[in-house]
Every structure is written in structure tokens, then in C-alpha cells.
Amino acid sequence: MTNTTVGELSEGKLLERIFPRLDPGTPLVGPGDDAAVISAPDARTVISIDTLVQDQDFRLTWASGYGSTGFDVGWKSAAQNLSDINAMGAVPTSLVVSLTLPAETLVSWVEDLADGLNAAIRQLGASRCSVVGGDLGRGKAIVVTAAVTGDLQGRDPVRRSGAKTGDVVAVGGVLGQAAAGLALLEDSRSEAALPDSLRSLVHRQSRPRPPLILGPAASASGATAMMDISDGLVRDGRRLAEASGVSIDYEDAALRGFANELSEASAHLGVNAMEWVLGGGEDHGLLACFPDGTELPEGFVGVGRVLNGGGVSVDGIQPGTSGWDHFER
Incomplete structure (x- = not known):
């Protein structure tokens, strides 16, 4: 199945390959509904969004011969979003991720991306954060857009x-x-x-x-x-x-x-x-x-x-x- 492409699967079947690779965390409502629900103990929510576009923010194959893995792109997407919450003095609480994928993208690459998202969240220390939902679409290039929320823990944001x-x-x-x-x-x-x-x-x-x-x-x-x-x-x-x-x-x-x-x-x-x-x-x-x-x-x-x-x-x-x-x- 390593050569299976996303164009050979339905959206539902692709999601079945992605969801088990993500730590579910503790949202009030997680992936699978129309929207996620997370707690906001501070009563204020910090939110940011970032996008990675193929051949603009990463290359599948670089001049040096290095090939960007799905894990690399997933990690980087998580890291740059978590950093924006960090810069406000807050702690990250959730990620929602939108994927635009060409039909020829290997399913294994997308699974690797999910692993990279999950690993970055855990290894970078965002213990209260998890991927709580997202969206899938078809396009001519790989685009990964993630939105992240954060908790100020009772302090004012550092602007x-x-x-x-x-x-x-x-x-x-x-x-x-x-x-x-x-x-x-x-x-x-x-x-x-x-x-x-x-x-x-x-x-x-x-x-x-x-x-x-x-x-x-x-x-x-x-x-x-x-x-x-x-x-x-x-x-x-x-x-x-x-x-x-x-x-x-x-x-x-x-x-x-x-x-x-x-x-x-x-x-x-x-x-x-x-x-x-x-x-x-x-x-x-x-x-x-x-x-x-x-x-x-x-x-x-x-x-x-x-x-x-x-x-x-x-x-x-x-x-x-x-x-x-x-x-x-």
C-alpha cells in the first residue's frame, strides 16, 4: 500500500488513515464533528494561523538532493504555529489543520505528515495541545494551513x-x-x-x-x-x-x-x-x-x-x- 495515492482514496478513507496517528488530547469535542470544542479557562483565547505552500515554503526535492518528508512538513507546520502562541506569552491548546493535496500525493506521505504534527506537539512540550480537527481539499500543490489557539493563564498578552x-x-x-x-x-x-x-x-x-x-x-x-x-x-x-x-x-x-x-x-x-x-x-x-x-x-x-x-x-x-x-x- 506504500504507493497508494490520495486520488485513489475517498476523503473518508484518507481521514481514517490520519486520525489514528494523532494524539486525541482532551478537547471537549474533537475530530469528527462539524467543529471542535475546547475549554477556555482564562475566558480569553489567543489565536493565530500560518500556511506552508509547496515550492514557496518548502520543496519536495531540494537542490542538494534532500527530499522533504511529510514528517518534516508536519513538524514545521506545528512548530511555526506553536511559536506564535509562545510569542504572546501563552500556552498552546489546540491546532486545526487544512490540507490541500494533489491527487498524486502518496498516502504514506500524508500519514508521515500527521506523525510530524503529532511529534512536534509532544516533543516541543505543548502538553495541553492536540490536533482537534481540520479539512481536506484537492489542488495543484501541497498546501498546509494550521490555526492554533492558546491560553494566557490569567496574564495579559505580551504584545x-x-x-x-x-x-x-x-x-x-x-x-x-x-x-x-x-x-x-x-x-x-x-x-x-x-x-x-x-x-x-x-x-x-x-x-x-x-x-x-x-x-x-x-x-x-x-x-x-x-x-x-x-x-x-x-x-x-x-x-x-x-x-x-x-x-x-x-x-x-x-x-x-x-x-x-x-x-x-x-x-x-x-x-x-x-x-x-x-x-x-x-x-x-x-x-x-x-x-x-x-x-x-x-x-x-x-x-x-x-x-x-x-x-x-x-x-x-x-x-x-x-x-x-x-x-x-
């Missing part, structure tokens, strides 16, 4: 707009690793020949690991502003600065530590690692601001200051790297 002059700017998680992994995937040399130390960066791109424990920790520590780093430290920093009416000045020396971790990939591809650190997204770490003097939660590293004015700089100089934009060329 982008609260940074104050004098705040410490901090990063939770890693920087540049997913971008380095993307560059390795797009490199025409064979991924199979990479040493394990570089292959781990490919996995950081295909299966990012947002630090879900850090969002609620930052909220509890009084973070004034926070956001998910999905499009690069420079671009996302500008977004936070604009929302707060301030400027952000990163410290080159503080960012060098992240770049040094990428020295092997930098030498292999002939790329300045700081380009990945400043412009690469999809590690899905956190960019947060804390009042001066606050003890940063474990897992955060101070990387700069909030100043008067607008925009983003590094040691007072505007960086040339812009970051990712879906519609910019």
Missing part, C-alpha cells in the same frame, strides 16, 4: 507595542541556524555528503525547535514587548520597534556568539555567518524586551537596547540585511 526606551533587548533560542540549513539545502552539492555537524543545521530548517517554555517565562518576568523571530532579527526588530515607537540597537559583540556557532557552515558555503544571524528567520526563537535591571529568564541572552527614535541598528549602524518577505524580490 509588540510595549517596548520602552532603556529596555534590554534579548533573544530566546538560537539565531541563524535555520537560515544556514536553508542555504545548505539550496546548495547543489549533495546533502548526503555533509558531515553530521552540518546536517544538524538542515534539520533546524526542516524541523525547527521553538523554545515554548520561554514565552510564558518572559511574560512572568515582566517582558514589555515580544515577538516570534520568523523573518529575521532585523526585519522582526523593525516591526517591534515600529509598533512600540522606539528604535532597537543590537550589539555586534553579543550577536557574534550566535555567528561563531555557524563557522563551519560559513566556511563550507563562503557566506558571512552574520548574514544568517541578522537576516535569517525560521528558528522561531523569541525577540523580547525587558525593563532595565530585570533578571533575564534562563534561556534569554541580552543582545541590545531600546533607544529613542525609530528603526534598527547594530552598534549604531544600519545593517544591510533586510530579512525575509514573501512578496519582496
